[in-house]
Amino acid sequence: MALVARVRALLLPGSRLRGATLGRAANGGGAGARRALSHRVLVEADPAAGVAVVKFRNPPVNSLSLEMLTELGICLEKLENDKTVRGIVLTADRPGIFSAGLDLTEMCGRNPAHYAEFWKAVQELWLRLYQSNMALGAAINGTCPAGGCLLSLTCDYRILADNPKYTIGLNETQLGIFAPFWFKDTMVNTIGHRATERALQLGLLFTPAEALQVGLVDQVVPEDQVQSTALSVMSQWLAIPDHARQLTKTMMRKATVDQLLKHREADIQNFVSFISRDSIQKVLQVYLQKLRKKNH
Numbered sequence: 001m002a003l004v005a006r007v008r009a010l011l012l013p014g015s016r017l018r019g020a021t022l023g024r025a026a027n028g029g030g031a032g033a034r035r036a037l038s039h040r041v042l043v044e045a046d047p048a049a050g051v052a053v054v055k056f057r058n059p060p061v062n063s064l065s066l067e068m069l070t071e072l073g074i075c076l077e078k079l080e081n082d083k084t085v086r087g088i089v090l091t092a093d094r095p096g097i098f099s100a101g102l103d104l105t106e107m108c109g110r111n112p113a114h115y116a117e118f119w120k121a122v123q124e125l126w127l128r129l130y131q132s133n134m135a136l137g138a139a140i141n142g143t144c145p146a147g148g149c150l151l152s153l154t155c156d157y158r159i160l161a162d163n164p165k166y167t168i169g170l171n172e173t174q175l176g177i178f179a180p181f182w183f184k185d186t187m188v189n190t191i192g193h194r195a196t197e198r199a200l201q202l203g204l205l206f207t208p209a210e211a212l213q214v215g216l217v218d219q220v221v222p223e224d225q226v227q228s229t230a231l232s233v234m235s236q237w238l239a240i241p242d243h244a245r246q247l248t249k250t251m252m253r254k255a256t257v258d259q260l261l262k263h264r265e266a267d268i269q270n271f272v273s274f275i276s277r278d279s280i281q282k283v284l285q286v287y288l289q290k291l292r293k294k295n296h
């Protein structure tokens with residue numbers, strides 16, 4: 001079975017995301033909150049508030065594997081088609097790591113067809129998030145490098161937990177790779193050209209105080225208030241009539257989206273040829289081994 005079909009089948013039957021009913025939330029969520037489970041993504045929807053909290057739970061580090069990208073994309077698609085949901089907050093199910101970014105094992109020791117499939121999935125998730133009609137917020141309750149940072153940058157606002165261990169940024173150059181143009185554009189649209197150039201060339205991971213100063217996040221709050229703050233900020237975004245907010249969002253983001261749409265195939269080919277280079281494979285393997293050595 002194709003991956004998308006397999007993941008669709010995995011989404012829990014009976015959830016609101018698929019059909020009619022969902023059980024009451026065991027915890028969190030307001031009155032009437034409903035909870036749906038899939039393997040790697042947990043959704044807590046509160047129809048009264050018009051908000052769904054989408055929680056990553058892909059242990060150990062919420063990396064964006066092909067499965068995770070696909071599952072997240074399907075969850076978001078279902079939420080977009082759910083008339084009771086107008087806003088989504090992205091967060092990690094367990095605090096500590098928002099997302100370790102793209103899954104490095106998807107980019108190491110595989111074949112070109114796999115690299116192409118993986119990169120297409122990364123593009124698709126970005127396109128879905130960056131063009132979403134929903135109001136999107138990120139409740140960043142953990143460390144947030146590279147692809148994790150990109151996820152948060154697709155949102156309309158970011159709330160970061162005040163913990164110096166929770167750094168955020170596009171650190172690709174530190175790995176010996178680089179952020180493609182649409183990662184760069186997403187950051188430029190958030191913090192401006194000069195700050196992005198510095199952040200990308202140096203592969204900076206910002207502490208919460210630094211991230212706030214440069215505008216990478218909108219608010220830094222105590223760790224136990226990240227989700228509640230993200231939800232209360234969401235109510236401000238949802239107080240604006242949807243059509244007016246959506247038209248404005250499209251106006252602001254269209255040029256950036258169009259760039260990727262125009263160069264989508266070339267971007268996949270560039271990724272495949274770059275990541276397949278022996279020198280890049282070596283660099284990634286050394287980086288992965290270093291991460292693994294810590295634990296063995």
Ligand SMILES: CCCCCCCCC/C=C/C(=O)SCCNC(=O)CCNC(=O)[C@H](O)C(C)(C)COP(=O)(O)OP(=O)(O)OC[C@H]1O[C@@H](n2cnc3c(N)ncnc32)[C@H](O)[C@@H]1OP(=O)(O)O
Binds near residue numbers: 103145179267274295
């Ligand atoms: C178009 C033009 C061309 C474009 C050119 C190409 C563009 C590519 C763009 C790339 C974007 C990316 O997101 S690249 C990904 C960048 N990500 C990172 O640099 C983060 C790396 N990870 C970390 O720093 C840390 O793991 C961190 C997240 C802080 C958590 O630290 P902890 O101490 O809690 O956990 P660790 O012990 O380190 O990790 C637990 C296990 O998870 C694994 N792990 C950690 N991060 C992982 C990851 N991203 N992918 C896979 N596996 C990972 C470790 O190897 C461990 O494996 P075991 O020991 O076996 O259990």
